[in-house]
Amino acid sequence: MEARRRRTKVTVVTGMLDAGKTTFIRNALLFESGRKKSEGLDEKRSKKEKIAILVNEFGSLGIDGAVLEAAAAKKGGGDDDEDSSIYVKEIPGGCVCCAASGSMPFLVAIKHVLEKVKPDRLVIEPSGLAHPSGLYDLFTKNEHLKEHVDLRGMVCVVDARAVGCSSLSVGKEEEEEAKRVRESDMFRDQVSMSEVLVGSKLDLCSGEKGGKGGDEEEEEAESFARRRFREWAASLYPEKRVVKFAMDLFDENVETSPFVAIDREATSSHDSQNSSLKSSSLEKEVKGISRPFQLLALTPPVEPGAKPHLSTHDTEDYSSRGFLFHPDDIFRRDKVLEFFQSRCAPQTKNEDEQNEAFRLVRAKAVVRVSDKTWVIPSFEECESKPNVILEEVAYRKDSRFEIIASKTKAEWSKEAEKEFWADVETRILLCRRC
Template sequence: MPANAVSKTRVHLFSGFLGVGKTTALKSLMAQKDPAEKWVIIVNEFGEIGIDGAVLSDNGIPVAEIAGGCLCCVAGPQMAGTVAKMLRDNQPHRLMIEASGLAHAASVIDELKAKPLGDSLEVGAVFTVVDPRQFVNDDYAAQLLYKDQVGVADVLVASKTDLCDEATLHAFRQRAAKLFPPKALVAEVANAQLDIAWLETPVVSKSRYRIKALPDLDIGFQSQGFTFDAGLNFDGERLTHFFNELPQMCQGLVRAKGVFQVLGTWVWLNWVDGQWGANQVSWRRDSRFELIAQSFDADQIEARLQAALE
């Protein structure tokens, strides 16, 4: 291995619905790249003809194409082989993957983290590009694929803002601020022009944190958040007991919500109005829990969450 080779390649996934500007976003980063840093690019096209790959292959950065719409389904085995070959042939510092607009981003992240790829890759900030006009549309928000792409993002990029009126942008900001888990960065750009510094967006959270934005509540409420490493699994039965007993551990419980890894899958638990429900989600970074109540013992809550780990 050459002296300048890196032990692990940092991989960034670029996700987003059809036509939002992912290729343009990637080109904007390529134009800012440090010449000393070696990149490779993998483009996942929906059709059989590689248009995006052709657009990106004009500046000396190696580009590979995978046809078939969904990296994690039709093209899954092909992705693993393509990634392995790109790493072996180029020994890059960064791997940029532009996913098809129909790709399930969370499943792609799972495959990048799993062996054997996970031995060579470090998953860096995940980017999802959205059109604010779609983002604020309830029909889009209800689609599982769209929710998956938004949910897995560390950096949420609102593109085409020059085509949006102020009411749409205001609605976008309000919805983006309420996303759970919260995004490391929410950016608004015109024509999908990204800042290369965003590649270094941190994706590791503190183990205990204060919720940045409280809902409109009377003075006197506490808020607290907790995170747990993505390598840790929670026991489903113990989590159920925790949520059932949570109202007795808190005075004036208003809201509690969390994303937890259980048996290798990721579930969202949400307590509101005296009851809670569960759904699968696309988040892959860490398990995390937030609550708002009049008063509670944060150390006790943390201890009970630790006890729910496998």
């Protein structure tokens, strides 16, 4: 236990080029120093951590590193303890996510920081051209690093304009650029790998047409952008643990470090979210309003091959089950495809009583199908049978299946329900490699 408490917390801050990653970290440093984002010293100081930052740019000139070093130099106070509370190390000319596969400069930099600086927290800012899955693998698979670091989570800073948070009145070029970002593999990977989303640049979103001008129009634009961003975040799968906005994290009334605040929410049990799953939540899920499954509060089994951890939620009209597997469990791609094609097929009049009583209405999954490949099923409407496509994703924290079924007959029984879900679980387990 003592060794675990001494591990350095690691926060990875990802995001596309110009999304606001460096600004986010810079403002966090100023907050740690007891300063507000753009004003002088703030009298309200939270307990400061000793922070080390590894920043990477694709180019050879260390602009981001220089910006963060300047922020670190503005800590105020001037005594030795203050001056040593923030350390910035730059790795220019490449991508640390690629370097994570074993590049000596990156590993040497981490070793130096851990041994010489001994920070409470290590913040890593990869290039905006980075696929972060390599960093996740490094910190979770490297046996030496696992003893010394505690990967608290990955944070993705997202320009709100890129996910449709501006009104339809934006120009054609701006919309094409936003679409290009949304559809890029890098953006999808960064979002998929992150438990935490931070919306940035709300002040640059134009809002809905027909604004009233002045402060009132700006408030409407911000409200519109917030709503659209949360709707987009709620549509993602797997669900995100935390969705925040950069301007809120650095509000003058906030007293907690943004890194600490995100830690608390990302590692909480999410009882408050689970308690919000009232009797209508499954109906809303079926109608397209995404709600968090109770899997959010579970952890995977401790060993591969073990029985999956199960979550259940039932209402008068709907029933759901979630099956959470160890990240090292590997499933057969053909069997996973067969499962979704068969379970999601249209119902026929010749089905037996059990299938008439329970009709599968929605299924989600993210499944490991090889050493380095996870997939999610996407569905296309078809008259005869569903066309299921398994799309590769960067996510790699576990494998999970989440199913919703409707109770279509008034005379359904608990026994029939039990048999239905037992059959679903059996079919899922048959997809797993022995």
